[in-house]
Amino acid sequence: MERQSTRRSAKNGDLVLPGDYLGVIEEYLPGEGVKEEDGELIATRPGRVVIDREKMEIKVESLTDVPPLPKRGDTVIGRVIDVRPQTVIVEIVRIDGRNNDREIATSKLAGISISQVADGYIKDMRDQFRVGDVVRALVVSASKTPIQLSTRRHDLGVVYALCSKCRAPLVRRGNKLVCPKCGNVESRKLSSMYRKLSINV
Secondary structure, three states: OHHHHOOOOOOOOOEEOOOOEEEEOOOOEEOOOEEEEOOEEEEOOOEEEEEEOOOOEEEEEEOOOOOOOOOOOOEEEEEEEEEOOOEEEEEEEEEOOOOOOOOOOOOOEEEEEHHHOOOOOOOOHHHOOOOOOEEEEEEEEOOOOOEEEEOOOOOOEEEEOEOOOOOOEOEEEOOEEEOOOOOOEEOOOEOOOOOOOOOOO
């Protein structure tokens, strides 16, 4: 009992190892990377202690997590860096719905082939995408480089675009994009989520 009372509760930012004592259940609720044993809070993984005083929760944020890898079926957010006659090259920024501040692992380059843009015939890729557009796309193959993407679903496609003339953000009007600054009208393969996502790219 004497030894237990002298144990120091973990503080925000402390580095801990599995089995390290963090505190008692009366102080905090156990979050990720923490378990409760006989009223004591114990680290279950190596990492950094994070204390949320509002939730009265303590957790251990892993330092050994590898950055997320895009896999088939994931939805990704990326920026168009090149538009070619048959393919659009996209730099993947993040996996949608995962830790948005985490860089992805592996190559960030991905491609959308003309057959994966939309259902139906595509005459000109420049009517679908422009350099600088932010896109939401589905990973259809992650086994080769570049990663292969699709924007065929209605919720996939361009989610943010700038006017190619004056660089002002474009506003959706039906199936077209209109520049509120210069009146320029442009077309894209638009996502139903156009300007509805928080874009931090």
